[in-house]
Amino acid sequence: MAKNVDSKGKDIYKDYTLTENLMDNIKIFQEIFKDDGMFRYRICKNSENPDIMCCAIFIDGMTNSVGVSENIIKPLVEAKGIKWNSKVQDNIREIYKKVLYASRVQHSNDIKEIVESIIYGDTLLMAQGSKEVLIIDLKGWETRSPTEPENEKTMRGPREGFTEAFLKNTSFIRRRLRTPDLKFKLIKIGTRTNTQVCLCYLDTLVNPKVLARLEDKLKNIEIDGILDTNYLDELTKDNPYTPLKTSGVTERPDIVAGKLLEGRIAVIVDGSPSVMTVPYFFIENLQTDDDYYINYFFAGACRLIRILSLMITIVVPALYIALVAFHKEMIPINLALSISEARQGVPLPIVVECLVMLLVFEILRESGMRIPSNVGTALSIVGAIVIGQAAVDAKFVSAPMVIVVSVTGITGLMAAKMKGAVIIYRTFLVIMASVLGMYGLIVGLILIVAHTVSLTSFGVKYTSYLDAYKVQEMKDIYVRYPWWKMLTRPRNVSTNLVRQSNTKEGGDI
Amino acid sequence: MKIIKKLILFILCLLPAVFFCGCQNYSEIEDSYIVSAIGVDFGENKKYLVTAEVVGMAQGGEGTTPAPGTLSAEGDTVFGAVHEISTAAAKELFLSQVSTIIISEEVAREGILEILDLVVRDVELRITNDVVVAKDCKAYHLLESPSMGEEIKAFAIRDILQSGEENTSLSPEVKVYELINTINSPGISAYLPAFSRIQAEEKHSLSLSGTAVFKDDKLVDFLGEEDSKIMTMLQGKTKQTVISVKKGDTGTGHISPLVFNCDTKLKPEETKEGIKMSIHLDLELGINELTGKEDIIDAQKRQMLLKDIEQEIKQKAYNLIRYQQMGSGTDIFGFGNKIYKNHSKLWKKIKGTDYFQNLIPDINVTVKLRSTGFINKSPATYHEGSNVK
Structure with a gap:
């Protein structure tokens, strides 16, 4: 597997054998x-x-x-x-x-x-x-303490997070699943980094086909180094050319335990606090761990809002352009009037205005992420004043466009796991809508949907259950059903379906 | 099951593509004048003079509502005149947001078919636009006179019509497609709400002043406000209105009961004397105001009052029907249409004759008082020592 060769192509261990001296x-x-x-x-x-x-x-x-x-x-x-x-x-x-x-x-x-x-x-x-x-074994390097992950904060639930220390990470999972059924399969990947990679799963729940597929893919990787889970994610993807994530990444042990209980497989990479879980469904992009720790009515409402936000953040700028530039008759007249008035004297065509504003928003977002946190407030003030106030006053952009872009930006933060894909799709739709109007928007959406449904995650359909109509299949898709309704595991993830044997409640396995 | 599901999905994906198809003409919204109303008049030499009310033309300061302005031009046809405006104006006219079409009295008398044809045929104009007639003035007078509350005349007219439908039931709102349907239906004549200028505090203001009555597509007559209310009642379109009734034996002065609900039933009958149209009006009233000191609330007097009201409405309705029969002979109530729909044999017999003029109206009115007994006495008669006697 790992080839330990020096610059001359010679095996660096070959010459040495231990002696008695x-x-x-x-x-x-x-x-x-x-x-x-x-x-x-x-x-x-x-x-x-x-x-x-x-x-x-x-x-x-x-x-x-x-x-x-x-x-x-x-x-x-x-x-x-x-x-x-x-x-x-x-x-x-x-x-x-x-x-x-x-x-x-x-x-x-x-x-x-x-x-x-x-x-x-x-x-x-x-x-x-x-x-x-x-x-x-007297390892004694310094590690970070297991604090709550910065970008996966929750209202309720455990505050623990994975760290960079491999053994600690496995212990977090082991502590939650105290059963010999929990397996840790070790593989070393990376000819130079010799990174310890661990497949973690519950033996009686896991789908052996998915496991075999994952193992096979991991074993075929030949790369000098693995520094983070994302390396593996990209190297093992079923569809390498998609902006969407087809494997889950989390820093929270409780999430990993939850996924293992559904029959999924976790991949832990030494040196990275991110743990990959496969197979992955589209709807998992919109699930959070809070969904399972708070009341199911509220959790369901929150998830619906997240789904709505995803649609808004992808479609709204394109829809605005299609309406204002092509289908002015579809806007209610009072709104049309105020848009028309706000656009008076704005030098840029609406498409360019939209793309520029989206770009500025992305610049602000990216710079906000890269700069030290204590400069962050200064940035947000500058951003708010420059974009929100001064640009509109100076008639560089129109106020409705600022509203559209802000709505897009805020709703975009809700689907944070899909950020990359959302930005690409949004820009694609804006261009489609600016060329073909509403027709272009619809065609663009159809293309996006067609692409999404064509994806698989380790052989499992990526958009599984989005079209479900049986109670046990849609229990955790658009809203979360109460725990006493969650009787089975997802059929195409796990081979062992029964989660609660209490079948009198839902039946229909 | 799976095939059906796939099929439904396929259709769902296709439907939007079909319905939203065909987008072209990218243009910036600020590069066109948004027209809210079109007025049609005769200019010189019977040429059409079209006036477009353009919203947001006069640039206001920050935070002000867009002030409307008007643009007008003459042409041999209505569309020609609209085109004429476009050539003269700084920006192109955008007609999709037009909500009201105002036709002046003189144009209406000549016939409105050409205008209706334009609205139906043109891509931008909608058949859901309101159509009104300008009475005693030019259409552009209405568009240029200041109105109460709403700066944009098109909105003012639309709001007056829509709130009127709920509150005053003076003259029903008529949209282009309804007008066309009425013109094309047998046994009913077209009518449009009529607007005129009124003098209010040294300013002209527009107001709904009655109904314009059409024979085919030509204006023949106007009805006043009271007659319009009765007409609406006979058509069964009254939702809430106020009628003025003279207090007969019970005292002097007027009383204005609020009509909450009016149920109209038409029943044509063939009798020896001719066709009898029995009309049953079932009204629910509320007394919102009593004029005079007399207490009319006790049972006996109340009955008398109701009788008075019944009598009054019956008389007014009879008068209006007779007026229509003797005068223009236009069946704006749709009596013939009722016969056409429910008694086709009878309709075949009378089709093409002057059936409306010979119709015998048999009007029956019942009124019912609602929510009585909350306030029995007039405020002035509360105690014995009151000055009001």
Whole structure:
């Protein structure tokens, strides 16, 4: 899988094999970690029997150095009565059994595995006269505390978020799903980054076809590095040329647990707090975790508003142009009058005005995201005054256009997960509407819908259940049904449908 | 099931594409004059003089409502005149938002078919426009005279007609397609609301002043306000109105009961003397005002009052029908249409004859007082020592 070749195309591990001579072995690692200033080794001898000579190798900053001194070096130096025979291979096992104070220890003599472990923060312990070495897990790098993700804030529900630490992330999920059914399948991806990727699923719920497809795709990836989940998302997409996301991304463990319970698969990438969930449906773009933690009436209303907002943010600028430039007779006369009056003296044609304003809004949004947060208020004031007030007063743009663009912008924030696609579709529709009027708008919408329904996410229809008419199929689509109505899992996600055996309520599985 | 679903989806996708098809002529909204009303007059040499009321022509300051202005030109035809305006005006005329078409009395007397044809045939003008007749003045007089409350005359006329339909039921609103339908229907004559200028505080103002009566497409007569109300009642279109009734034996002066509801039933009968049209008017009244000191609320006097009202309405209705029969002979009430719809055999017999002039009206009026007993006495008679006696 991973090809560890240097610049000359030579396998960097091929030449090395561990010997029984400790000093030779140390040399091997010195050579491998040549020019690496963080490389540390420490040779120590037992105070009772100086023949017992060991060496701990680790990388500074990646290990818990107190742990190394307390749990490895101290017991080694102070140990008494160790059976030591410099000609017997088992010396290292003796140390493993009687000396070390460490829970996660692994035997190995595979140089590649050893090197990767050292890099990952493990401590290597070698003993004189032993080919085998011990890999001791005393990882001790600094990680962020699991705070609530900035862009997935909720009113209710857990406040925990994934961090960059892989093991912590898996523990978050494990803590929520305390069943041996929960599987973590490990794969390493990235020839240079050797990133740990973990497929996480509930064995009895997962759709084996989807799982096989995902595994197959992941195994076929050959890339030098994976730094975030989005790498995997794009590399495994069924339809690579779509602006829509066909896999879910979240930083919240509770969401991941929820998706696993539906039979989906989570992909955790070491070093990234974002976890990918597949398969993914279109409607998941418009779901939030609050939907499940607050009263279902309110949650349903909120989701309907989000769906409406998505439509508004895509269609409204194009609709405005189509009406004002082509179908003036469709505007109620009072509105037509005020638009006409507001447009008097505005130099730009309405299409250009619209595109410029949309662009300005996107510039404001993007700059608001990139600048340090303490400058943000200044930006929003400038944005509000420049665009909202001064531009209209100076007759650069008309007031109705400012309203249209603001409505578009605000509603666009509601469908934040689809931001990229929304901007592209909106601009596309504006251009269609400015050329063909309402006809162009409708044709554009038809094209967008046609494209969307053609998508699949790991073999599952992307727009699944948007056309559902059975109670158990539409229970979590346009509105969320109360929990006592959620009796089954989505049919094309999970192979095990029954979620609550209480069939007297809904029946109809 | 799946095929049906797919089919429905397919049709749903296709329908909008079909209905919204054909968009061209990209133009900026501020590059055209939005016309709200068109007035048709005769200019010199019987040429058509068309006046367009353009909204937002006079630029106001910030926050003011767009002030209307008028543009006019002459032409051999109405459309020719409209085109003539466009050539002279700074911007093109945008006619899709026209809400009212005003036809002056003199043009209406010559016939309105040409105007109706233009409205139906033209792409921009709508057949849902209101049509009104300018009585005793030119159409452009109405468009140029200031009105009460609403700056834009087209809106003023539309609002007067629409609120009138609910509140005063003076003369029903007539839209272009309704007018055309009426002209083409057997047994009914066309009518239009008539507007005229009134003098109010040294200013001219427009007001609804009655009904213009048409024979085919030509204006023949006007009805006054009271007659128009009775006409609306006979047509069964009254929703709420106020009629003025003389207090007969019960005292002096007038009383204006509010008519909440008027149920009109027409029943043609063939008798020896000719065709009898029995007309039953079922009115619900409310007394909103009592003039005079006399208490008319006690049972006996109330009955007398109701009798008076019945009698009065009956008389007025009879007079109006007789007037129409003797005068222009136009069946604006749609009596013939009723016969045509419900008694086709009878209609075949009388078709083409002067059936309307020979119709015998048999009018029956019943009135009912609503919500009596809330206030029994006149405010002035509350206590014995009152000065009012």
